[in-house]
Amino acid sequence: MRLVIARCSVDYVGRLTAHLPMALRLLLVKADGSVSVHADDRAYKPLNWMSPPCSTRETYPDGAGGGGHWTVTNKAGEQLLITIEEILHDSRHDLGVDPGLRKDGVEAHLQELLAEQIGTLGDGYRLVRREYPTAIGPVDILCRDAAGLTVAVEIKRRGEIDGVEQLTRYLELLNRDPLLTPVRGVFAAQAITPQARVLAADRGISCVTLDYDALRGVDDPSSRLF
Amino acid sequence: MRLVIARCSVDYVGRLTAHLPMALRLLLVKADGSVSVHADDRAYKPLNWMSPPCSTRETYPDGAGGGGHWTVTNKAGEQLLITIEEILHDSRHDLGVDPGLRKDGVEAHLQELLAEQIGTLGDGYRLVRREYPTAIGPVDILCRDAAGLTVAVEIKRRGEIDGVEQLTRYLELLNRDPLLTPVRGVFAAQAITPQARVLAADRGISCVTLDYDALRGVDDPSSRLF
DNA sequence: CCGTAAATGTCGTCG
């Protein structure tokens, strides 16, 4: 990883054109060749960047002390042009390969847990399958209730209006299948906004709030007392 | 801006829980107090971060040379806990305020171009107006076809399912206006996904792919030969 | 590699 603090201007020509006037910024060059330009605010987003794979050509017409140009190019022909007036800091550091991030609490995990414990939705529920395919995308969970009627479940971490819309589209399609219809909808999330509840009720979709810790608790062997 | 290269492990507890095992990484502390943790790959996204506003508490129990803890907290109570084993580099740089990015547009430009060249949609089409107002927001373009029937156009750079939903809502409203009904829908984008096409067809909405260069070419004076 | 959905999305704007 190379860290450069420099007075520079930046031009990006690619999916759009963008320009940064001359100012002091951090140039971050990573081991994969990627380049990002950071201002002194906003944690997440660089002002400008080039994602890997890409390559950089550096030129310093007036020698090592003077200004220079970096031209960063990728396969698609997108370009990041960095014009450097002055370099205030330039250091390199070998970090090695990162062991990577372990996440807990995402939607995929919720889906796994609910599929394993489909009885959470009601007694006698049986799983048909996860990621049940339709022409407009997979339904999170398809199952049958105690009466044998089909139920489509959409799972979100946060239940908002667009999730209800998504489930509505699936239900419309699924209900055209004579082998499945009538298909009922269940909207399951850790938290559901009032707006989403109103829309769901209007569409005849029932809402279920999921207790992540409870679902995980039943599943996690380490939490069992016996 | 403060740049720290350190052997560290990181735990995030907030909207989810995440853990990074001990490894060499870049810690980037910006003037707004934000903190991000970068590995030596990927230009855009840090491994972990805390967005501003947030505050950091640093403790070094064994003195300046030894390991330490950074606890970064925000208003919502989310926490980023950084355990530092060793610091290899630590520098501060005053960058000042950035003049900011100038972008040269995408979707707005597409809309202008298509409005100017509404005949792209078919012979005899006439523009009624851009940004035609409705109760739930403006329709990108309203026009009439050769037969004088009303057509609502939704324009996206990338045509996906959300765009079809948006246009559907507009059509529902517009068709309640006795002066306009029947209103037909056209979904126009540089590229349209298969599932968006399926949904559009299902809703009786036609799809048009836009050639940005061709639209611009007709418009751009610099490309004219005479 | 393409298509689709999730994201600690982030970041504007507008009510």
Add this chain to the structure above:
DNA sequence: CGACGACGTTTACGG
């Protein structure tokens, strides 16, 4: 402050 839509979205996952 919350909802909505755009983003050079980026990123992960499945066929």
